[in-house]
Amino acid sequence: MSKGTTYIPFYDFSPSLNAGYLKQILPLLVSHNVAANPINYAIWYDYVAGGNPALTKAVNLLLEEHKSFDCDNSVELYRSHICNASLESFEHINKQLHKAIEQATSAINDTYNKAEETNDSFQKKSVILENSTISDGLKIIFQEIIQETKSLAMTSQAMQAKLTEANHEMEQLRTELAEVRQIATTDGLTGLLNRRAFDMTLVEIIDQSQPDTACLTMLDIDHFKRVNDTYGHTVGDNVIKYVASLMRKHAEDHHHVARYGGEELAIIMPNTSQEKAIQISENIRNAMEASRLQRKNDNQSLGTITLSIGVARLQVGDNPESFIVRADNALYKAKQSGRNRVIHS
Numbered sequence: 001m002s003k004g005t006t007y008i009p010f011y012d013f014s015p016s017l018n019a020g021y022l023k024q025i026l027p028l029l030v031s032h033n034v035a036a037n038p039i040n041y042a043i044w045y046d047y048v049a050g051g052n053p054a055l056t057k058a059v060n061l062l063l064e065e066h067k068s069f070d071c072d073n074s075v076e077l078y079r080s081h082i083c084n085a086s087l088e089s090f091e092h093i094n095k096q097l098h099k100a101i102e103q104a105t106s107a108i109n110d111t112y113n114k115a116e117e118t119n120d121s122f123q124k125k126s127v128i129l130e131n132s133t134i135s136d137g138l139k140i141i142f143q144e145i146i147q148e149t150k151s152l153a154m155t156s157q158a159m160q161a162k163l164t165e166a167n168h169e170m171e172q173l174r175t176e177l178a179e180v181r182q183i184a185t186t187d188g189l190t191g192l193l194n195r196r197a198f199d200m201t202l203v204e205i206i207d208q209s210q211p212d213t214a215c216l217t218m219l220d221i222d223h224f225k226r227v228n229d230t231y232g233h234t235v236g237d238n239v240i241k242y243v244a245s246l247m248r249k250h251a252e253d254h255h256h257v258a259r260y261g262g263e264e265l266a267i268i269m270p271n272t273s274q275e276k277a278i279q280i281s282e283n284i285r286n287a288m289e290a291s292r293l294q295r296k297n298d299n300q301s302l303g304t305i306t307l308s309i310g311v312a313r314l315q316v317g318d319n320p321e322s323f324i325v326r327a328d329n330a331l332y333k334a335k336q337s338g339r340n341r342v343i344h345s
């Protein structure tokens, strides 16, 4: 069982016990119509194993309310009761630690500076005292105080060095997290945003935009199956990469070009009128139609490959789903009406 919500769930039961859980979990997944994916398995594993009362309560509540274990509910259960590790949570922890180290460094700096100042002033006064007529006992006490402040200054200096090192490590970690984020949001084939990043960006842009000021363009390569079947999957991959490069070239700097899935690509266009979105889409479509692609190894022509494109503009009350549906419907119309064209909703 995972021990409550952690960053990494921990399971330490024996194989035979796990086999027993498996036998109980499968019928539960079937009877509650739950998809047997790893997230759901983890939820029902904890449910069967017991020992995670908050999760058991949350699952029972969903059952009582006859709610489905759809993707949203499952991810919510998993994040709230089993594992809340995410790039965002690691980045949050990193930021908090960085802040704490900065505060500690600043406090240590103050201590060091004060100790140095006090030390300086004591040093000056000790010269005066050396020549004064105060008793030797007092002179010894004074020397001891000077030693103490010196050692405080040295300790502060050593702590300062350690904190600077810790800060450096945190910065390195932050760079690594940024690299992981980059990998997690990038499509491996095209280098465009992947579907996860597309979904997140679309939510943000809808949140930030007024109706009519943003557009969504969905693009699909025509008869792509034929390309794969005739020239092979590797050539197909290269065609997708080529289309991605055309999209990057024609989209504006503030646009978000993404691979929506398979041979379907998309551009989220904030601060862009529908006319502008159509014009950019036409430029991409024209450029593709005019391209003379050849197979690398034998220069065999791939013939003309075309694109169908659907454009939608953001409307009042839109959410990501409705926005995508409108762009997708326009794309579908482009396909239905003969392909190699741009249609807006």
Ligand SMILES: Nc1nc2c(ncn2[C@@H]2O[C@H](COP(=O)(O)OP(=O)(O)OP(=O)(O)O)[C@@H](O)[C@H]2O)c(=O)[nH]1
Binding pocket: 220, 221, 222, 223, 224, 225, 226, 228, 232, 233, 234, 235, 236, 237, 240, 261, 262, 263, 335, 339
């Ligand atoms: N090479 C390659 N092919 C892919 C990739 N993803 C999806 N496909 C292929 O894309 C093709 C999509 O075919 P369909 O959806 O039937 O449509 P189509 O042939 O493009 O025809 P229309 O969309 O109707 O013009 C399928 O053959 C998929 O296997 C990929 O990453 N690489």
